[in-house]
Amino acid sequence: MSSSNQTQFPAGESAPRKSWLVVGGGVMGLKIARDLNARGQDVTIAEAAPKFGGLTSAWKLSSGSDNQEVTWDRYYHVTLLSDSKLREQLAEIGLEKEIDWVETKTGFYSGGKLLSMSNTAEFLRFPPLSMIERLRLGGTIFYASKIKNWRRLEGLSVEKWLRRWSGNGAFEKVWLPLLKAKLGEAYKQTSAAFIWAHTARMYKARRSGAKKEMFGYVPGGYARILDRWTSDLSEKGVRLLAGHPVQSIRKVDDGSTMLEVDFGDGRVETFDNVVSTIASPLIARSCEELTQDEKQKLEAIRYLGVVCASMLLKKSISPYYVTNITDTWVPLTAVIEMSTIVNPETQLDGNHLVYLPKYLPDDHEGLNESDEDYQEKCLSTLEKMYDHFSRDNVLDFKVARAKYVAALATIDYSTRLPPIVTSVPGFYALNSAHILEGNLNVNETITLGEDKLSQEVWPNFLSRCNEVAKSNSSDLVASA
Numbered sequence: 256m257s258s259s260n261q262t263q264f265p266a267g268e269s270a271p272r273k274s275w276l277v278v279g280g281g282v283m284g285l286k287i288a289r290d291l292n293a294r295g296q297d298v299t300i301a302e303a304a305p306k307f308g309g310l311t312s313a314w315k316l317s318s319g320s321d322n323q324e325v326t327w328d329r330y331y332h333v334t335l336l337s338d339s340k341l342r343e344q345l346a347e348i349g350l351e352k353e354i355d356w357v358e359t360k361t362g363f364y365s366g367g368k369l370l371s372m373s374n375t376a377e378f379l380r381f382p383p384l385s386m387i388e389r390l391r392l393g394g395t396i397f398y399a400s401k402i403k404n405w406r407r408l409e410g411l412s413v414e415k416w417l418r419r420w421s422g423n424g425a426f427e428k429v430w431l432p433l434l435k436a437k438l439g440e441a442y443k444q445t446s447a448a449f450i451w452a453h454t455a456r457m458y459k460a461r462r463s464g465a466k467k468e469m470f471g472y473v474p475g476g477y478a479r480i481l482d483r484w485t486s487d488l489s490e491k492g493v494r495l496l497a498g499h500p501v502q503s504i505r506k507v508d509d510g511s512t513m514l515e516v517d518f519g520d521g522r523v524e525t526f527d528n529v530v531s532t533i534a535s536p537l538i539a540r541s542c543e544e545l546t547q548d549e550k551q552k553l554e555a556i557r558y559l560g561v562v563c564a565s566m567l568l569k570k571s572i573s574p575y576y577v578t579n580i581t582d583t584w585v586p587l588t589a590v591i592e593m594s595t596i597v598n599p600e601t602q603l604d605g606n607h608l609v610y611l612p613k614y615l616p617d618d619h620e621g622l623n624e625s626d627e628d629y630q631e632k633c634l635s636t637l638e639k640m641y642d643h644f645s646r647d648n649v650l651d652f653k654v655a656r657a658k659y660v661a662a663l664a665t666i667d668y669s670t671r672l673p674p675i676v677t678s679v680p681g682f683y684a685l686n687s688a689h690i691l692e693g694n695l696n697v698n699e700t701i702t703l704g705e706d707k708l709s710q711e712v713w714p715n716f717l718s719r720c721n722e723v724a725k726s727n728s729s730d731l732v733a734s735a
């Protein structure tokens with residue numbers, strides 16, 4: 256875009272007010288809707304599910320006999336001290352000051368034992384590894400946390416990079432089981448940028464001075480955040496449509512620049528612009544008029560999905576927020592005890608909340624495993640892992656699954672990304688697959704939304720507005 260175009264319509268001041276549809280009501284869609292609204296635009300947001308929030312949405316768990324219910328996130332969510340964009344968003348809706356910050360502990364299940372790995376001293380005693388292996392493992396994590404130029408890592412496989420820095424012993428005993436638990440066999444196609452992103456985030460979670468890991472949550476969880484956020488958007492004039500799956504988007508066939516959006520139930524609406532935040536393969540399917548190259552790029556993005564159980568318990572099972580698992584017989588990625596952070600008394604009706612996730616590639620049949628089978632697998636696994644675990648303490652057990660969670664950081668991923676500004680004028684494809692400098696989390700998602708809206712979507716919109724203004728003025732001159 257030329258600088259003269261920018262001068263003609265400075266952001267939010269004299270840009271013409273146009274209609275925008277944001278497709279997808281997860282945090283990315285909510286953030287983009289807010290930023291467009293702040294620029295004076297007429298914004299509608301359409302979410303397929305009955306409620307907004309996507310992966311952050313909540314559900315109810317039964318907490319006992321008197322029809323009591325606990326509402327908490329379907330998937331576990333914590334906020335880090337370093338999540339500045341998310342904290343800014345929470346401040347805007349009046350919830351940032353309420354964040355409860357809690358020091359966390361990390362465990363490892365290794366060799367049939369539960370081990371604490373919450374500080375350097377414990378790390379240096381980690382039994383499965385020799386002293387040399389521990390030092391090399393620690394050195395790798397420290398080195399990864401200092402790397403600034405992640406693009407160098409993108410061309411290397413994660414296995415090659417970790418073997419080089421941690422050595423074969425630490426790789427086989429620690430990294431490989433963790434990689435397999437998180438990525439399955441897809442770890443073989445994953446680049447070293449993946450481990451860099453995870454390490455950098457976890458390092459940030461530690462306060463520089465005390466080196467303590469602090470995680471936060473808003474009382475009421477994401478249910479409360481989403482309630483406030485959507486009410487705030489509505490008050491600011493954003494039109495919110497829940498239960499509105501977008502089926503297709505195409506150019507209006509009358510020579511205008513409008514886009515026609517079909518909601519699949521007979522309703523069709525037109526908008527000047529559409530920003531789609533849904534998973535890349537779904538974007539490819541929703542807009543027939545994209546070029547073959549664009550569709551191929553969107554469809555080629557591989558995702559990691561997840562099956563994740565929420566289990567409400569009468570008794571705690573461990574003191575660790577996350578228990579990483581290196582024993583390969585365990586069919587879970589980790590055990591997450593949310594109630595080590597979230598206050599059981601004030602938030603969970605005196606109970607304990609444990610998440611049991613298994614991440615799988617998006618085409619893995621395990622994503623379709625029945626709830627009953629997954630439940631049985633989880634409970635029998637916990638009986639083997641924890642002597643004191645008893646099914647009698649389980650109050651409720653619910654299984655959530657999502658096919659499209661995080662785009663896989665494959666080798667040279669950034670070179671194959673589909674464009675955000677598409678060949679269909681006014682149609683923008685902006686989703687979390689564009690996260691390159693971090694792992695998937697809410698802070699990274701909304702930071703990306705804000706940045707790419709300012710750097711790519713908005714300039715393109717202004718440029719199109721200028722073209723229309725120029726062609727209108729030359730029409731006027733011609734007709735005068």
Ligand SMILES: Cc1cc2nc3c(=O)[nH]c(=O)nc-3n(C[C@H](O)[C@H](O)[C@H](O)COP(=O)(O)OP(=O)(O)OC[C@H]3O[C@@H](n4cnc5c(N)ncnc54)[C@H](O)[C@@H]3O)c2cc1C
Pocket residue numbers: 278279280281282283284301302303304307308309310311330331332333334499500501502532533534537561563612657659660686687695696697698700
């Ligand atoms: C197990 C798990 C643990 C996590 N832990 C954390 C954590 O601790 N901290 C953290 O910060 N983040 C965490 N995250 C990540 C966080 O949830 C994501 O970063 C964030 O929710 C992504 O938001 P999104 O809007 O990009 O995508 P989504 O939430 O997937 O939103 C996309 C939305 O589009 C909708 N949609 C799809 N198709 C259509 C259609 N045709 N029409 C209209 N709508 C459509 C979907 O229903 C969905 O609501 C976790 C995620 C998972 C799964």
